[in-house]
Amino acid sequence: MGKKIVNKKVYTIATLGSHCSLQVLKGAKEEGFKTLLICERKRLNLYKKFNFIDEMIVVEKFNEILDKACKERLAKTNSIFIPHGTLIAYMNNKQIESIKTPFFGNKWILRWESDRKLKQKLMEESRLNTPKYIRSKNDIEKLCIVKLHGAAGGRGYFLASDKKTFEKGAKKLLEQKTIENEDDLYIQEYVIGVPTYFHYFYSPINDELELMGIDRRYESDVDAIGRIPAKNQLCIESEPSYNVVGNIPLVLRESLLEEVYAMGERFVKSAKRLVPPGMTGPFCLEGVYDREGKFFTFEFSARIVAGTNLYLNGSPYSGLIFDKPMSMGRRIAYEIKRANMKKRLNEILT
Ligand code: AMP
Numbered sequence: 249m250g251k252k253i254v255n256k257k258v259y260t261i262a263t264l265g266s267h268c269s270l271q272v273l274k275g276a277k278e279e280g281f282k283t284l285l286i287c288e289r290k291r292l293n294l295y296k297k298f299n300f301i302d303e304m305i306v307v308e309k310f311n312e313i314l315d316k317a318c319k320e321r322l323a324k325t326n327s328i329f330i331p332h333g334t335l336i337a338y339m340n341n342k343q344i345e346s347i348k349t350p351f352f353g354n355k356w357i358l359r360w361e362s363d364r365k366l367k368q369k370l371m372e373e374s375r376l377n378t379p380k381y382i383r384s385k386n387d388i389e390k391l392c393i394v395k396l397h398g399a400a401g402g403r404g405y406f407l408a409s410d411k412k413t414f415e416k417g418a419k420k421l422l423e424q425k426t427i428e429n430e431d432d433l434y435i436q437e438y439v440i441g442v443p444t445y446f447h448y449f450y451s452p453i454n455d456e457l458e459l460m461g462i463d464r465r466y467e468s469d470v471d472a473i474g475r476i477p478a479k480n481q482l483c484i485e486s487e488p489s490y491n492v493v494g495n496i497p498l499v500l501r502e503s504l505l506e507e508v509y510a511m512g513e514r515f516v517k518s519a520k521r522l523v524p525p526g527m528t529g530p531f532c533l534e535g536v537y538d539r540e541g542k543f544f545t546f547e548f549s550a551r552i553v554a555g556t557n558l559y560l561n562g563s564p565y566s567g568l569i570f571d572k573p574m575s576m577g578r579r580i581a582y583e584i585k586r587a588n589m590k591k592r593l594n595e596i597l598t
Contacts, residue, residue, distance in 0.1 A: 259588065260284045260303070261581055262327035262349070264310050265295050266334040268554050268577065274300050275578030279585050284327055286313055310338045314346065322349045328597065330580060331355070331551050336362060350597045352580060353529040357550040360523055364397055364434045367548065373518040376511055376533070376545040382435035385414040391438040394418070396427065406487040407438060417487060439544045441536035444498060447556050447563075448512045449530050449579050452595050453587050457512050459505070460530070460576055461563035463495040463555035495555040499564050507543065515548070528596050529583065530556070530576050552576055 261276035263269045265287040273283040277300040284303045287295050288310065295301060305321055312318050313329075322329065329349045336344070341359040360366040371378050382392055388410050394417055396404045404426050406417035414435070421427045447461040469488040473481055500508065511533055520526035530552040535545040556576035559566065566574045574582070587593045 257326045258282065259584065260325040260327045261330060261584070262286065262322060262325070263330040263332065264313075264334050264338075265291055265304075266310075267332040268552055268557050269295075269332070270298060271557050271560055271575050271577035272330050272332070272552070272580065273298075273577070274560065275575050276581040278578050279581035281581055281584075282325070284322075284325055286310065286318070310334065311343065313349075314343060319348060328352055328584060331358065333549070333551070333554060336551075350593075352584065352597060353551060354519075354523060354525055354527065355598045357519060357523045357527060361548065361550040362397065364395075370515075370518060370522060371545055371548065373522060374511070374515040376515070377543060379439050379544050379546050380437040382437065385411045385418075385430070385435065388414055388435065392435050393438045395434045395436060396421075397432060397434065403489055403491050405490045408435070420487075436546060439536045439538055439546070441538040441544070443534075443536050444500070444543070445495075445553065445555050446508055446512065446533045447530065447553060447559075447576060448515075448532065449576065449583075450512075450516045450527050451583055452525070452528055453583065453590065453592055457509065457516055458566070458569055458579075459508060459512065460566045460569075460574070460579060461556060461559045462498045462500060462565065463558055464498050465492045465555065466494040466496055467491060468493050492554075495558055497558050497563070504537075504541065504543075511543070511545070519550075525595065525598070529580060552580070 260282040262284040263272050265285045276283050282302050285301050287304045330352045360370050391409050394406050408414035418430045443464050445463050449458045449460050467490045516527050532549040532553040533545050534547040537543050560575045562573040587596045
């Protein structure tokens, strides 16, 4: 946990210009904060369009936030930094953990998101039903999905149904220098079902878990394959990718909601035990429902996910909890505001 922060400073909400930054800063403005965007020069034209961004730090590359000049500006503006997927994609765990700017949520848990073994441990400790992990290519008996480590956005994944097809897929990645050896790959049983992503928010301030929204991803090319006839599909040489291009809103059968909450609550409980101070703020459980309506969690994100961008004006679920339109970005700012009023900022920052 961070230092106890109890003064009446005017805080600025800061984030990297990408992923869900518009939603985060708009929400911060709605809750009365100043806003700051760390913006790559090449994206200035886009972010200049939005008047809820008060200040920008222009950088050539995002890892400049570790440099003295950037750190000083963040300190001068009393910035609280909101992490998202771009931070994980651009920086390693050591760099993230070295960030000195007050960091919303638990920066230590991001290591558990990017390391597949730690990730599996946290999911198992939370008693989530996960697809079977296959230790060796020699053990592949059923259809499997072979993944890269880290938040690759589904890029480079391939399917394998035996050792031979695994080696064929791995060879391609080795040739492209995407991986250095086969051990860089993670083999998981493929579950046939419909992908579903749950957006949660856990507040340590009122010790409550909120389901803020649900989405499914729109992935190229897996979602494109069905648009061509089977005879043409058979002629496609290359492996279809799982590259996320956008998100589609989803509402669940109401009878499934109880389990959705129970899964999230178990996750929060085990995160508290394994990675103190626990799963503060937004997170996402990601998986598929099979034909029996059984949910298999294959991933989690221990921070805000881009699927929440759908619900700038609230979702069918956040609308059940809040009387005002509540995006995930705004929810974060609301948490910071309340924690500050209660002099409990130290509980939500690391
Ligand atoms: P991920 O990067 O793990 O979120 O996975 C990217 C995409 O791969 C998902 O959105 C799913 O379409 C698919 N996927 C990942 N793991 C599995 C699995 N075990 N079974 C079926 N589909 C999966």
